Amino acid sequence: MWNPKFVKPSKFAKDAPLALALAFGMALTGCGNAGNSNTAAADPSSASDSTKTEQSQPADNKLVVYTAGPEGLANKLIEGYQAESGVQVDMFQGTTGKILARLEAEKSNPAADVVILASLPAAQGLKDDGLTLAYPEAKNADKLNADWSDAEGNYFSSSASALGIAYNTSLISTPPTSWADLSKPEYKDQVNIPDPSLSGSALDFMTGYLNANGDSGWDLFQSYKDNGAVLAGANKEALDPVITGAKGIVASAVDYMTYSAKAKGEPIDIVYPSEGTIISPRPAAILKSTQHKENAKAFIDYLLSDEAQKMVTNAYLMPGRTDIKADNRANLDEIPQLKADWNWMSENGAEVTERFLKLFK
Known part of the structure; x- marks a missing residue:
């Protein structure tokens, strides 16, 4: 990749x-060279130890x-x-x-x-x-x-942070309770999903979900695509249109961003799907x-x-x-979790990213 x-x-x-x-x-x-600020040590033969410390080791x-x-x-x-x-x-x-x-x-x-x-x-x-x-x-x-x-x-x-489903409370009267809900007709063309090539947490969710559910987990992402879900940049780019009402839902939303926006009075909330999510x-x-x-x-x-x-x-x-x-x-x-293997997630991240991008782009 x-x-x-x-x-x-x-x-x-x-x-x-x-x-x-x-x-x-x-x-x-x-x-x-911002990280390379140290100077080389002075020649031991040219100065005393105390002078070396003062002059060459600031x-x-x-x-x-x-x-x-x-x-x-x-x-x-x-x-x-x-x-x-x-x-x-x-x-x-x-x-x-x-x-x-x-x-x-x-x-x-x-x-x-x-x-x-x-x-x-x-x-x-x-x-x-x-x-x-x-x-x-x-x-x-x-x-x-x-x-x-x-x-x-x-x-x-x-x-x-935990990954959940963030939704605009003014637009979505019945919030989803599972990942599969996002492929229902009432949420057609309403869902943003972060790009796993830009968001590490989004990639964590995708690899974690696939690790927990096997290759059949791709059926979920295909159903999102078929229901009009769109790839929407990194986490903030996916969430902002939901806060403003341009979209209704973010799949794999980073929860702290949602909590923060809600505390500021934005019409946004989050649910953790009943089948579990990834921390x-x-x-x-x-x-x-x-x-x-x-x-x-x-x-x-x-x-x-x-x-x-x-x-x-x-x-x-x-x-x-x-x-x-x-x-x-x-x-x-308080958060239901999927059982996932981080080593598997790390080893398969590149393949998952490539396949996911081909699906959505």
Whole structure:
């Protein structure tokens, strides 16, 4: 799926299969050498140890973070970490697909120190490709949901969202209760669905649904297409027309966006289908290429802190820590889940993306 004109296919590309994202990432500019601020050490023969420390090892006060929204939360996390540490953070924000594309485009001159993604298989792909720096001693890592994070400390899911069916309450008088409902005549031409090549969480849902239901799961997506469902960009692009009333429903809607819009008074709500859905963890990882290792570790510690986890719940996301609950949204034990294998989802993501795009485009 990765365009060979730009990138030689690799295991990284396979395991992080947001297939069209590279084209977007290659068009992005910026960052350059933002992550490479350390200077080389002085020759030991030319100065004393104390002089070397002063002249060749200046205080490291930089960090580059690539993060998949939400924007308000990302800004608050960065501000909180900067206030606590005194470290200056440069941030790039985009979808998981755009972040992975940017990493691929910059692989000869890495800039990012830490990435926060909206897809667990994407983080698994980074680990499997040897691109992550393990940090097993991260503070509060033992309090994280073990199913969402790496036992060896290569990635830490500090938050999660669930995929559901978002609907405009002014247009839809009888909300659907199952995924199959969206192929009913009353919802014809009313459904948006996010593009899995741009949205890591949408890909999580599609691969998770297929893993749980086998190849017959494609019948559901075919029925959506036959009922007039359309591919509508990433998550925000799929949801915005439903908020405004141009469309009635989003299949595989990211729940925190819906909760946030509802809290602002928009005519929107969400249901979790009775047969179950996929929880989409949001993993953070330190890249092995980091030039600011200690700052990166401190940033992971901050993401898992009480303060940051409160920011997570305020943004209508599920906290990554099991000892913290949200009071403004459904918690993990209140959401029916599909039984799915994340390893299978990671291994089959590229094939699912390609087939899904051929179906809808």
